Amino acid sequence: MKIKFEKANIEDAEELIEVRNLSFYSDYRKYGECPGYNISKERMTDTLLNTKIKIYKIFCDDKVVGNISVRHINDNTCYIGCLCVIPSYENKGIGQEAIRFVEKEFSNATVWTLETPADKVKNHYFYKKLGYSIVDEYMSGLVKIVLFEKKLLCK
Structure with missing residues (x-):
């Protein structure tokens, strides 16, 4: 199994939406809402054009199977806005490879944050x-959210 990452661009908007819909459908069904599910092409395009957000496609054996997005909060803090892999x-x-990739790609960051539903024990x-x-x-709406943080040693 060969895993690789590639920065997404505007031409990838529909493919990213499809991967997120496959990944987050169960959350949408469970909670009745999910910020990663059923995003419009316009919203995805706007996100891809945002210079503070980087989205990477995740490939497994040359097939796109997920994505991960990172937003710079400040010089030393990054927020993982989306990590999804189709079921x-x-x-x-x-x-795990995706998290390691972005932590290496944004090696100046010493603080990482992300959110996930409180009841998603996995x-x-x-x-x-x-x-x-x-x-x-x-x-957040009807869903209880937990904020995760990871602090790395100064580099």
Whole structure:
């Protein structure tokens, strides 16, 4: 299994929407809402044009199976806005490789943050395994969200 990453561009908007819809459909069904599900092409294009956000396609054996997005908050802080892998490719180490990739790609960042639903225990286990800790929780619409953070040693 060969995993690689490639920066997404405007031409990738529909493919990114398709991957996110496959990845987040179960969350949409469960919660009745999901910010990663059913994004319009216009919104995805706007996100791809935002210079503070970088989106990478995740390939497994030359097939796009997910994506990860990173937003610069400031010089030393980055926020992972989306990490998704389509269900048939989950539990193969792809998500771990994606986190390692962005942490290396944005090597000046010493603080990383991300959010996930409070009841997604599988996600919590995954992020904790990679060194993230829960630092806050709050309601976002109808969904209770936890904020994860990872602090790296100064570089």
